[in-house]
Every structure is written in C-alpha cells, then in structure tokens.
Amino acid sequence: MWRYEPMSVEEEEIFRGRYDGFPDMRITYPLVVVRPFPRRANFTIPYGSGEGYRDEDPFLLHPQFATVDLIPYDDLQYALLLPSILRWCSNVLTVMSLRNQLLVGTPVTQVPLELLTTATTAPVAQELTHYQRLETLGDTVLKFLASLQLFAQYPLWHEGYLARRKDHAVSNARLAREAVDKHLYRWIIRDRFVPRKWKPSYVRDSIPSNPPEGQSIEQGKEPIPIEEENEVATEPRDQLKRKKKKNQQLSTKVLADVVEALIGAAYEHQGFDLAVDCAAFFGMGLTWKKVPERITDILARSEPLDEPPAQLHLVEHLLNYTFTRKELLVEALTHASYHGEDAAMSYERLEFLGDCALDMVVTDYLYHAEGKQYSPGHMHMRKESLVNSHFLAFICLRTSTISEATNAFWTPNGGTATTTEHQRIHLYQCMMHSSHRVLEDQHIAFSRFEKNGAVIEQALLHATMYPWAALTSLQAPKFLSDMLESLLGAVYLDSEGNLDAVRNVMRTLGIMEVMEHIVKSDMDVQHPVSRLAIWADQQEPKHKIRYLTEKKDGNVSCAVIVDEVEVIRVTEKYHSRASQEEVRFAAAEQALHTFSVLEDEEGSFIPGMDLPDIVNPLLYAMDISYDMCPYESDRTSMPLTTIYTSSCAFLRPPVTPNLRFCAIKVFTRSP
Structure with a gap:
C-alpha cells in the first residue's frame, strides 16, 4: 500500500534512521507502507496461556530502495503454514507406517496414534511431546512384568538369580538389540524441525530400509559422527559435510528408550495385558504370559x-x-x-x-x-x-x-x-x-x-x-x-x-x-549432598566441595571442605558402615543451613549470602577495615587465628563456621 500524506516529525526521524547509510537520500512521495512478516514459523506447537497472535506495527520504506514482488497474500499464508503442515503429516504418516508395517497383526496396533507418536519421538526432535515420560513409566512396567514372569517361571531360584536374570532381560543393550532386529530405528522421529531452514524432502532423500554403510548403532549417550584425523586434514569441507550426513549414528539408549516408551504407551492405553503383548513382541529372551495366568501358576504351587x-x-x-x-x-x-x-x-x-x-x-x-x-x-x-x-x-x-x-x-x-x-x-x-x-x-x-x-x-x-x-x-x-x-x-x-x-x-x-x-506440598526431596553440589556449582566463582570421613576412638566424623577449607564437621558414635552415611548426610544438611541454601514456604530459591554481606559486619565489629586486610601476600596482616577468635566472642554458632569460611575467603583473595 502507498502513502501520499507527509510524515510527521517523529515519523521522519524514524524513517531517516532506517536509511542512515544514505545521507543524501531525498524523501519523495508516495512511500511504501509495509508490515513485517510474522516472526512465528513453527505452527506445530500451540501458543501457551497469555500468548496469542499479534500483528506487527507497519512502517515506511522508500520505493527507490525497495523491491516489490507481486505475490498473492493467500500464497504467502500457504508458504508460511506449509512446512508445519507437512511436518505434522510426516510424523503422522511415520507412526501410521509403524503401526501398519512393524506392528501389524499384533494387539499393539490398538494403541492410539497420539500415544504412538509420543513414544517414537526423541527429545532431540524438540517436538511438543517426546518419549521421556512414557519411557519412565514403561521402564517400571517392564521391570515389574519381567520380575513376575521370572518369579513364576523359576520357583526354585533365589532373589539373586532372579534379579540378575531380570537385569539382563531389560538392559539397554538387550532392548537395543531387539529394536535393531525389528528395524525399529526406521520409525524413530529424531530430526529437528527448523521452519526457517526448511526445505521439502524428495524421494531421493528417503531413508533406505536397512542402515547404509557407515551408519551404526553405538552404546551410550547421543554419539557424535566420527571422522579420521587425516580425512579432516586433507578432504574439502563440503566432502566432510556429506560424510557427516552419511555417518548417522543412533545410541543404544535411544533404541531402548523407544522400546520402553512403547510398552508404557501400551500400559497407558489398556493396562498390563496390552503391555505384556508389547513386551512379547520384542521378546527379550523371556517367555511371556498374561498376568492372571502367571498368578495362577504361582498360587498353584x-x-x-x-x-x-x-x-x-x-x-x-x-x-x-x-x-x-x-x-x-x-x-x-x-x-x-x-x-x-x-x-x-x-x-x-x-x-x-x-x-x-x-x-x-x-x-x-x-x-x-x-x-x-x-x-x-x-x-x-x-x-x-x-x-x-x-x-x-x-x-x-x-x-x-x-x-x-x-x-x-x-x-x-x-x-x-x-x-x-x-x-x-x-x-x-x-x-x-x-x-x-x-x-x-x-x-x-x-x-x-x-x-x-x-x-x-x-x-x-x-x-x-x-x-x-x-x-x-x-x-x-x-x-x-x-x-x-x-x-x-x-x-x-x-x-x-x-x-x-x-x-x-x-x-x-x-x-x-x-x-x-x-x-x-511440592516437598523438596532432593538429596542434601546433591543439593550442596548444585549450590556450589551455581556460585560465582564456583566452589569445590569434598567430604572427608574419619574414624577415631569409636567415633566417626565427616567434614565438609569447601575450597580446601573445612566449614562443617559432624561427629557421631560409630556403629556400622551406615554411621558413615549418616554423618555425611548430617554434614551436608548442616552446610545447607549454614550457607542458607534453603527454600522458602512458597518454594522459591533463597541463595546463600554474599561474602561481603557477612564479612563487613565482622570486620566492623572488630574495628578492622578492608584497607587493613592483607589482600596481597607481601602485606603484613593480623593472624587469621586472632581474627577468628575475635569473631567468636560476639557470634553464636552455627554462624561461626560460615564466618570463618568467609574470613578465609576475604584474606586470601586477590585485590
């Protein structure tokens, strides 16, 4: 659209600011009135609460420095929405292919497409849902069902044999092997959808039925394609990029997680009976029977x-x-x-x-x-x-x-x-x-x-x-x-x-x-040792924490050492090895209270006090200023023991260990 009316002073200032690289530009009318293209490109993820569509404010362009393509507005909308529509269709068709090819003839085809899509979508794809929650549920369901099968099948095995056999059956390596045998990797949605870099997939880009040469399944976390060092040094960059695309690798954990997620989806849809059918489809070296049948076998003995x-x-x-x-x-x-x-x-x-x-x-x-x-x-x-x-x-x-x-x-x-x-x-x-x-x-x-x-x-x-x-x-x-x-x-x-x-x-x-x-109540259930480690990692600079456990004279003690400075020590009577764990937990909890690493009643994080906030009152009470503090090693200073003794005269525990730590930090830091 065109504008023939003169601009206001404010509009002209904004307009000239847009063309500040052209100081000799003359403003001539009419001007082009344009509106920015919508920033949002991924329409597969809905807006959250409080969000919504918002039209960008229009602005003015000089016709001399603008190029206009006469494209219908409807075509622009189609171009904007088409990548998201094709992505959604691609995911649905992938899952339908899984159900109609791999799972055909099994009761698992009863699982709704929505659950199957979630179960086969890896987190790296960054879709609205992925398999992690279903995998957690399926992992527990699988272990429960496998334990019941073994309990019924081997009535003379003790708990150690049963646990060992169960661990072998449900291990990631075994689940990944079963997934590879079923070619499950063909249906795992793991490519990330980037609308702004999207381009259509053609027939020549389709994934073959079997892994091509160079594609492998590796154990562990998400692997990185491996190239030889001499190839990196001698081959052109474009050839390396093509080789990276060829060397697609998939970890055993992803394969195992998808198997467990499918079992979780089956359980979520129809309970243990369908979960047993799904587990029996993959086998895992066990003889699978429905839960009521296994219970009957156990009770009959x-x-x-x-x-x-x-x-x-x-x-x-x-x-x-x-x-x-x-x-x-x-x-x-x-x-x-x-x-x-x-x-x-x-x-x-x-x-x-x-x-x-x-x-x-x-x-x-x-x-x-x-x-x-x-x-x-x-x-x-x-x-x-x-x-x-x-x-x-x-x-x-x-x-x-x-x-x-x-x-x-x-x-x-x-x-x-x-x-x-x-x-x-x-x-x-x-x-x-x-x-x-x-x-x-x-x-x-x-x-x-x-x-x-x-x-x-x-x-x-x-x-x-x-x-x-x-x-x-x-x-x-x-x-x-x-x-x-x-x-x-x-x-x-x-x-x-x-x-x-x-x-x-x-x-x-x-x-x-x-x-x-x-x-x-959203109770804080995090382990005190883990919480203290997280707190130390979040500080600037980061603190290094270690625990020193000692047994002496029938007692066991544990010291929390922060940056090589002991800040907390807990001592208890030694009864067994559990005593060592007890004092370690107690020392970690006391350190959390000392550094104020707690949560308030509403659950928001309360960080520990900054060192100057604690040390300033200490120095003031002892009539010592920062100018007197020995920041440099060649500067004479009051002995630290004197400072610590003076602080103890007017401070009550358990604040004292914290102040001792802070004092050490102050008097050993660089200026």
Missing part, C-alpha cells in the same frame, strides 16, 4: 498350612488385610536364619516381587499426579524418597498395634484369677528368625526410632524438606525394609494380582499419605 501360627492375625490387623493363603504371609515373615518346625522359604523371593510392586504403584501415582506432569528426573527423585530402605524401615518400626493378653494365676483365697495386660506390638517384632544378631539389631534400631521417630514423622507429614539425615540416623538394618517389601509382594499374590490391594495396605501403613503430601 503354594501348599496350605496345617496349623497357621496364631500370631498371624496381629500382622493382618496391622496391614488391614486378611490373607486367604496364610502360607504367603508366613513366607513373608520368615528370615533366612529361622529354624523352627514350621519353617518355610525365606522372604527373599517375595521381597524381590514386592519391591517391583512398590515401584509400580509409586511410579504410576507420580506419572498421573494431577496438574504436575513431572519430568523423569523429578519422578525419579520423588520415587527414591518413597522406596529407599531408610524410609521403609521407618515405616516398619513405626507400625504397631495394641494386643490384649489374659493371664491366669492362683490366689490362696480365691483360687484361680485372671488379669488382662495390654502390650504394644510392632510390625518388626513379627519377623520369625533364629539369630541373636537380628534380635540385637532390632533392639538397637528401635531405640534410635524411639529417640528420633516423632521428629521424622513430623517432617515427613508437615515439613517442606525431606528428612534424609534424620532417616539415615536410624541406621536400620536392611532386613526391616526387605520384610516390608515382602509383605507387599505377599499381598499382591494373595489378592491374585490386584495392585489396588497393595495400595490399600500402603495407605494403612502410611506410605500413601507421605506420597500425597510430597506431591501436593
């Missing part, structure tokens, strides 16, 4: 007890679940050391199955948490806070009930009389064992629970940070968490594969309550 122990009703009361097959409950409570007349197989096999069932329930809850859409990393952190051995041992120690016992005794006057006693029975006391070491470990762990249990429970249900150090301070033996997992495995089998029964038991034990609080 169980032998009913002639006289179940009378104490079993206490455990059923604690779990709020009545077992139909009491022999499963006896097995779940039997330690390997037990030598009684009613001795059964120990709980190790059920613990193997219960561990997978627990992971399945927790991962499924986190994946479907309303309004969260957790990334795989956040799901992993929250899952670890709920399935770690410290937390499960705490649940085992905390779970208890009141038992009434009637005792009869003889009195000289009245003859026989009875008294009723009330006794609190804890779940851990129901374990059947024949080891004095186990009994001693139980007593020691429970004594620590009596000391810290109330604090831990308060933190789990009301605090904003997960009590890693407090849970570790229990130093609970592993058989406590194993026993709890074996009980969950027994419930799963006795209920004939009903995970809802496992969820109900977890709710009775309080696990579901903690999980719901973690999700709803």
Whole structure:
C-alpha cells in the first residue's frame, strides 16, 4: 500500500534512521507502507496461556530502495503454514507406517496414534511431546512384568538369580538389540524441525530400509559422527559435510528408550495385558504370559498350612488385610536364619516381587499426579524418597498395634484369677528368625526410632524438606525394609494380582499419605549432598566441595571442605558402615543451613549470602577495615587465628563456621 500524506516529525526521524547509510537520500512521495512478516514459523506447537497472535506495527520504506514482488497474500499464508503442515503429516504418516508395517497383526496396533507418536519421538526432535515420560513409566512396567514372569517361571531360584536374570532381560543393550532386529530405528522421529531452514524432502532423500554403510548403532549417550584425523586434514569441507550426513549414528539408549516408551504407551492405553503383548513382541529372551495366568501358576504351587501360627492375625490387623493363603504371609515373615518346625522359604523371593510392586504403584501415582506432569528426573527423585530402605524401615518400626493378653494365676483365697495386660506390638517384632544378631539389631534400631521417630514423622507429614539425615540416623538394618517389601509382594499374590490391594495396605501403613503430601506440598526431596553440589556449582566463582570421613576412638566424623577449607564437621558414635552415611548426610544438611541454601514456604530459591554481606559486619565489629586486610601476600596482616577468635566472642554458632569460611575467603583473595 502507498502513502501520499507527509510524515510527521517523529515519523521522519524514524524513517531517516532506517536509511542512515544514505545521507543524501531525498524523501519523495508516495512511500511504501509495509508490515513485517510474522516472526512465528513453527505452527506445530500451540501458543501457551497469555500468548496469542499479534500483528506487527507497519512502517515506511522508500520505493527507490525497495523491491516489490507481486505475490498473492493467500500464497504467502500457504508458504508460511506449509512446512508445519507437512511436518505434522510426516510424523503422522511415520507412526501410521509403524503401526501398519512393524506392528501389524499384533494387539499393539490398538494403541492410539497420539500415544504412538509420543513414544517414537526423541527429545532431540524438540517436538511438543517426546518419549521421556512414557519411557519412565514403561521402564517400571517392564521391570515389574519381567520380575513376575521370572518369579513364576523359576520357583526354585533365589532373589539373586532372579534379579540378575531380570537385569539382563531389560538392559539397554538387550532392548537395543531387539529394536535393531525389528528395524525399529526406521520409525524413530529424531530430526529437528527448523521452519526457517526448511526445505521439502524428495524421494531421493528417503531413508533406505536397512542402515547404509557407515551408519551404526553405538552404546551410550547421543554419539557424535566420527571422522579420521587425516580425512579432516586433507578432504574439502563440503566432502566432510556429506560424510557427516552419511555417518548417522543412533545410541543404544535411544533404541531402548523407544522400546520402553512403547510398552508404557501400551500400559497407558489398556493396562498390563496390552503391555505384556508389547513386551512379547520384542521378546527379550523371556517367555511371556498374561498376568492372571502367571498368578495362577504361582498360587498353584503354594501348599496350605496345617496349623497357621496364631500370631498371624496381629500382622493382618496391622496391614488391614486378611490373607486367604496364610502360607504367603508366613513366607513373608520368615528370615533366612529361622529354624523352627514350621519353617518355610525365606522372604527373599517375595521381597524381590514386592519391591517391583512398590515401584509400580509409586511410579504410576507420580506419572498421573494431577496438574504436575513431572519430568523423569523429578519422578525419579520423588520415587527414591518413597522406596529407599531408610524410609521403609521407618515405616516398619513405626507400625504397631495394641494386643490384649489374659493371664491366669492362683490366689490362696480365691483360687484361680485372671488379669488382662495390654502390650504394644510392632510390625518388626513379627519377623520369625533364629539369630541373636537380628534380635540385637532390632533392639538397637528401635531405640534410635524411639529417640528420633516423632521428629521424622513430623517432617515427613508437615515439613517442606525431606528428612534424609534424620532417616539415615536410624541406621536400620536392611532386613526391616526387605520384610516390608515382602509383605507387599505377599499381598499382591494373595489378592491374585490386584495392585489396588497393595495400595490399600500402603495407605494403612502410611506410605500413601507421605506420597500425597510430597506431591501436593511440592516437598523438596532432593538429596542434601546433591543439593550442596548444585549450590556450589551455581556460585560465582564456583566452589569445590569434598567430604572427608574419619574414624577415631569409636567415633566417626565427616567434614565438609569447601575450597580446601573445612566449614562443617559432624561427629557421631560409630556403629556400622551406615554411621558413615549418616554423618555425611548430617554434614551436608548442616552446610545447607549454614550457607542458607534453603527454600522458602512458597518454594522459591533463597541463595546463600554474599561474602561481603557477612564479612563487613565482622570486620566492623572488630574495628578492622578492608584497607587493613592483607589482600596481597607481601602485606603484613593480623593472624587469621586472632581474627577468628575475635569473631567468636560476639557470634553464636552455627554462624561461626560460615564466618570463618568467609574470613578465609576475604584474606586470601586477590585485590
């Protein structure tokens, strides 16, 4: 469009600024009125909330310095939208080809295109959705189903053999091998859509059915095409570019992730039955049967007890679940050391199955948490806070009930009389064992629970940070968490594969309550050691943190050393190797508090105080100015011990270690 009216002073100033490289330009009318082409080019991703289409403001151009192409407006719109439309069609056709060629004749074709598209889209493609969340879900589903298949197929294998065989079956290398055998790589969407550099794909550019020479599958993370050094030095750049395009490499992790994502998509659509069909399609060296069939095989081998122990009703009361097959409950409570007349197989096999069932329930809850859409990393952190051995041992120690016992005794006057006693029975006391070491470990762990249990429970249900150090301070033996997992495995089998029964038991034990609080309150569940490392990496300049653990005179201590300066030291009595982990966690947590690396009630990050903010008041209180500080090595200075002693006179711990660290940083830095 043309403009014939003269410009205002402001418009003329802007106009001349656009042509400041032409000082002799004369303004003649009419001028060309133009509007910038829309900046947005990728229309496959919708606008977020608060965003929308916005017309750019028009501006003026001089006809003498402008070129006009007479292109219809509709054609411009088509050209703008066509790359995104073709990209969407390409993705859909790729997934339809996967379903109609690779998956044809299998029940997996029932999975909707939307889920299949997500499952086959790599994150590197930068599409709206990708497979990472489905891969996390599918990984847990695959491990759960593989564990159940092996548990049923090998009734005489102990937990070690089962775990080893499962790990081999679901390893990335095995999954990638199965994917290559099925030519799954042909349908993985991994090319990035760049609309501004887009050009149409022609028939000659289509990917062949088999990998061409030079294309390989490598184990590990996203690989980089490899060229020989002499080729880089002698061949022209354009030949190197063509060679890079030819040497397309795909990592085993991407292939394995897509297989797991497909299993996750099948589970998401129709549950375990379709997930088993998808897993059976890839094989993985296992004999696959549906879950009800495997449960039937397992239960057919169980032998009913002639006289179940009378104490079993206490455990059923604690779990709020009545077992139909009491022999499963006896097995779940039997330690390997037990030598009684009613001795059964120990709980190790059920613990193997219960561990997978627990992971399945927790991962499924986190994946479907309303309004969260957790990334795989956040799901992993929250899952670890709920399935770690410290937390499960705490649940085992905390779970208890009141038992009434009637005792009869003889009195000289009245003859026989009875008294009723009330006794609190804890779940851990129901374990059947024949080891004095186990009994001693139980007593020691429970004594620590009596000391810290109330604090831990308060933190789990009301605090904003997960009590890693407090849970570790229990130093609970592993058989406590194993026993709890074996009980969950027994419930799963006795209920004939009903995970809802496992969820109900977890709710009775309080696990579901903690999980719901973690999700709803956005509890900070990050490990203190990891959080301290992240804080150190975010500082300017970055700090180097290491931990020094020492055992001496029956004690174990851990020091947090920042830039070769000890800032925190925690010392505790040494009981076992768990004591070393306890003091390490405690030292990391104290360092977090010292450096103020916390989160406020709204969850926003509160960084540590800057060094001058802390050191200035210290120097002022000691009547020392920065001019007096020995920044240079050849400058005489007050001994650091004198400064530190003076600071301790008016500062209370735990601020003192932080100030000591800051003082050292000030007096050793360059001017």
